[in-house]
Amino acid sequence: MELNDATIALAALGQATRLSVFRLLVEAGPEGRMPGEIAEALSLPGATLSFHLKELAAAGLIQGEPRGRYICYRADFDAMNGLIGFLTDNCCDGDRSQCLPASDTSGKGAQKVGKD
Template identity: 80%
Template sequence: MEISNATVALAALGQATRLAVFRLLVEAGPDGLMAGEIAEALALPGATLSFHLKELSAAGLVQGEPRGRHVCYRADFEAMNGLIEFLTRNCCGGDKTQCTPRGRRKGAA
């Protein structure tokens, strides 16, 4: 991932509703969720959800798949992992043991 792509992705995730939508899709896994399910889970009006899904799609973080008259959305896990890799590429001078989330480090409190 290049810095320009990372900037767009981070900007998209820097808005509370879009972050909530993305996290919900990550939680749903590769099966994704129908737009109506997302709207219901987050209590969002359809037009508001459409706007945020468009922004996440433009940032390359979600993909929509038409299913009849409806659309199923899923997180783009490759893009998500690419963003995480970009953010941690040179973390801690290359000492990957220092970059592990606190709850996963051996001996962490």
């Protein structure tokens, strides 16, 4: 991922509602969610959700796929992993054994870097 792409993605995720939408789509996995489900889960009006979905799609973080008369949205996991890779590239001066693996999403395996 290039610096400009990472900047655009981080700017999109830097807004609380968009971050919540993105996390919900990540949780949904490759099946994604329909806009009505997203709006209901996050208590968002349809117009507000539509705006945020457009911004996330423009940042390359989500994809919409037609399903009948509707569009199903899902997280773009390649883009997400690209962003994580960009952020953690050369982590801990290249000693990745000191870093929390990007695939460990539990937060329980987080290590403190540095001395106490």
